[in-house]
Amino acid sequence: MDIEPLLRELAEDSALEPFRALIEPLQDHDRTRGSDLVLTLRTYFAAGGNASEAADRLFLHRNSMLYRLERVQRLTGLDLKDDRVALALRLGLLATERGERDATEHP
Numbered sequence: 468m469d470i471e472p473l474l475r476e477l478a479e480d481s482a483l484e485p486f487r488a489l490i491e492p493l494q495d496h497d498r499t500r501g502s503d504l505v506l507t508l509r510t511y512f513a514a515g516g517n518a519s520e521a522a523d524r525l526f527l528h529r530n531s532m533l534y535r536l537e538r539v540q541r542l543t544g545l546d547l548k549d550d551r552v553a554l555a556l557r558l559g560l561l562a563t564e565r566g567e568r569d570a571t572e573h574p
Contacts, residue, residue, distance in 0.1 A: 477561065478561050478562060483558055483561065484562070486559035486561075490508075490559040490563050492542040493539060496538075503535075504539055504542070505563070506525070507521070507532070508536075508539055508556065508560065511532075511547075512553070518533055519532075
């Protein structure tokens, strides 16, 4: 089964708006400080929650990755080690993908 169409459809759903709001503090921080916290979080999840692997993918020292993840937790007020939190943040990232796609398609 190809899940991409399901994920694209889910990303369009307004029910994900509360989850998108979880990512907004990171987006604001990235925008105002020129940081990459959203990319850090995406990479962390893509690496299966393995900070060392995520650091390697981003060409960072592991301690830098841990520092970024701490900042993500502080800005969101959420514990990344909680499975429910991880799911909520992943849904938030999925919801933000639509906005990012729209921005690149319609400048």
